[in-house]
Amino acid sequence: MAKFVVLLGPPGAGKGTQAEIIAEKLAIPHISSGDLFRENLKNETELGKKAKGFMDAGKLVPDEITISMVAERLSRTDCNQGAILDGFPRTPYQAHELDIILAEKGNTICCVPYIMVSDQDLLERLTGRWTCKAAGHIYHAKFNPPKDPGICDIDGSSLYQRDDDKKETIEKRLAVFHEQTAPLIAYYREKNLLVEVDGTQPIEQVTTALLKTVTSVA
Ligand code: ADP
Ligand code: AMP
Numbered sequence: 392m393a394k395f396v397v398l399l400g401p402p403g404a405g406k407g408t409q410a411e412i413i414a415e416k417l418a419i420p421h422i423s424s425g426d427l428f429r430e431n432l433k434n435e436t437e438l439g440k441k442a443k444g445f446m447d448a449g450k451l452v453p454d455e456i457t458i459s460m461v462a463e464r465l466s467r468t469d470c471n472q473g474a475i476l477d478g479f480p481r482t483p484y485q486a487h488e489l490d491i492i493l494a495e496k497g498n499t500i501c502c503v504p505y506i507m508v509s510d511q512d513l514l515e516r517l518t519g520r521w522t523c524k525a526a527g528h529i530y531h532a533k534f535n536p537p538k539d540p541g542i543c544d545i546d547g548s549s550l551y552q553r554d555d556d557k558k559e560t561i562e563k564r565l566a567v568f569h570e571q572t573a574p575l576i577a578y579y580r581e582k583n584l585l586v587e588v589d590g591t592q593p594i595e596q597v598t599t600a601l602l603k604t605v606t607s608v609a
């Protein structure tokens with residue numbers, strides 16, 4: 392049975408960090424809508440040009456652009472056994488469309504871990520986040536530092552700070568989360584899919600909690 396997991400949580404909750412680990416353990420892809428947009432920005436595609444202004448402003452990219460991009464990614468054969476979705480869906484409309492996309496192949500979401508962290512902690516996490524240029528591996532100056540400063544442990548590429556990890560943009564992104572994405576908590580709770588996870592624990596403990604949740608559902 393294919394396993395589609397939606398990781399829900401505010402920016403900086405640890406979705407990308409955890410998705411990478413869990414996806415490897417379950418041998419299914421990690422699909423991050425933010426990474427897909429950043430890949431398009433790097434390659435200067437039309438999609439990237441359309442998304443850039445929204446991302447720089449800390450706003451959501453419009454639903455129609457985002458949904459078609461993720462639908463295309465989910466249509467690839469490496470998703471036949473499932474996927475870990477990180478950063479998508481982010482609006483009730485995206486959530487509704489995701490249900491339809493999965494149902495087309497007879498699939499459903501198996502669980503929605505909601506990684507909870509306070510806004511104050513999120514600001515510290517995001518201002519200290521360093522991301523690898525080659526593949527988006529995630530570090531933190533204090534909480535998860537690389538062995539050599541500025542260098543990715545995994546692929547040796549250089550680390551950079553994301554343009555949208557500036558204080559003003561982070562504040563905007565957190566406001567957008569509370570306004571536009573938080574309604575998904577109730578949406579998935581009603582469907583009995585939501586599992587609350589304490590995201591303030593150290594990375595390994597969050598992983599343990601998530602793996603317990605993900606492996607306990609069919
Ligand atoms: P998201 O994908 O939800 O935006 P990330 O996985 O990029 O979040 O994590 C945001 C920042 O917080 C990164 O710098 C990451 O290293 C750090 N981080 C992730 N999980 C934890 C944790 N449990 N405790 C402390 N810092 C964390
Ligand atoms: P993330 O990497 O998840 O922090 O996302 C970075 C930025 O990409 C967001 O601030 C949005 O501008 C855009 N983005 C990522 N995922 C979505 C989504 N599901 N819907 C709309 N915009 C998104």
